[in-house]
Amino acid sequence: MIEEIIFDKGITMPGELIRLVLAFAGVSIATYYDVFNRKNIPDRLLYAFLAAAFIANLFFYQEQLFPFSLAVAVFLTAIGYIFYRVGQLGGADLFVLAALMLLLPIQPSFLGMPFNMPFIFPVMIFGGLLFALYAAALFGMKLMRKPDRKPNPAVLLVLVPYAVFAYFFVNSVLFSPVYFTVLTVLFVLMVFFMVYREDLMMLLAEKMKASQLENEDVIALELMDRDVVKKYGLKRLATESERERLKSLDIGEIWVYTQMPPFVPFILAGMFLALLLSKSLLFT
Template identity: 30%
Template sequence: MNYEIIRLAIVLTGTAIAAFQDFKTSYIDDKLTLTMITVGVALDLLTLDYNFILYSVGIGALIFIIGYYFYKTGQIGGGDVLLVAGIQVLLPFYPSIHQFQFPFSLAVTSVPFIITIFATSALISLIGTALTYGWALKDKKLKPELKDSLLTITLIALIIFSIYLFSNFGSYQIIFLLLLAIPSIFLSMFKNQIMNEIIIQKVSLNEVEDEDVLALEKMPNLKKYGLKRVATKDQMKILKKISREKKSQKFYVYKNLPRMAPYILIGLILSLILGNPFAWALLK
């Protein structure tokens, strides 16, 4: 007995709350995600199934270790890492309903459920991020990076053409691939403008929040202080010291980064409904 209904209820409720918190404040309460992890591990232990426990907790630990590295380098939020780890230990396998869905072999057995959720979330976030930043640029003078975008377009075109040439993909599958390509090209084309005019902001010390990502490349004069990229409590002490010494009263911060938890929620729901959305999109 693996308590599937209880797991589903907890993971949906927890992820929905995390998505709401992230959307409203860009912060996910650690108490929420740590509770999800604790309950997930407890339910795993109650199965008394060594292989089940090893698979669930082992992959959860691997997610945490890899995610922690990306968190420390400012590439992902700490709350997002704990949320994904929590989903893994709560739902280590596809729900049993997907045993009866097409295509069974890919939707259920080929890849871990958490990878399906993560990949689906990444696709949704790619589209959502392009739309969000596109809207933010609507009143600005556009500054496309033609060289970068041309390289991206060429690479994507070669990949899609190769897939079309050497596979049985039809127009439906090619449209799906284009769905991935268009936002990628847009983000590549306006990468520098989005970064410099929307994402990175110069703010006062009081506006730097816990776990904000510092744009250290914009503050080379502060390198001697040994600042790290993520604004933890220790880094906040250093920023206060810098401010007191009047070396800098404002700091460059990545303020408008994509908020991932809402996309994780959408990816989770789609994966629960479809099993493996990519299998449905590419094989139907």
């Protein structure tokens, strides 16, 4: 079924325009709350967006796309849930991505793609790249104002194997300027984050009492005493039950990542770029 949907250009999404309007409207509203409401997107909005996505998918039923969209949404949401549990993805982000996968399981036909690439792939590539660039610029400027930086120059040794990879990739038949640029930018950003890992963790986190924790706060276990973490069995994600448990413990202050940038705006930006630049991701 998957091969048939991906490589059969005759399969298109019924109601493409309405699907796109719903997708951009839902993600735009979520972006507003993510930016201007301290990353707190109302649960009602998330449930409504997900329900609207499912209903639209059902209303514009296509016998092959409907089960495909559900399968893609369930599979990628399961992967996203793992990232959510380890504090790398917010619960609201997960809802938004699931709704997006239901509404737009493949690229709109007017893009003229040679095959039906799942729309979420270029969205995450472009959105993730913009997020990484933004985070590097934001915290890079803060690092420059930090006199006691503690870089780890040994990390720079990873540039050697990447240079070897780059040489062979540039001279291979699979070479794509766009992919090479994206990979190189992401690799350089990864090196930057690794070199200044300790400094960045301190910039991202602050101490607070257990009573001040909010739902889905990410606890900076790396900055806390290992014995304390082990003794109390601290978990990275402050779920409602974990927050109540921590309040009952005599644990003092907790390091919490409070300065993480919101991610939904970059999903929205990735959607725009996916409509404009998806073809550039194809090997030519």
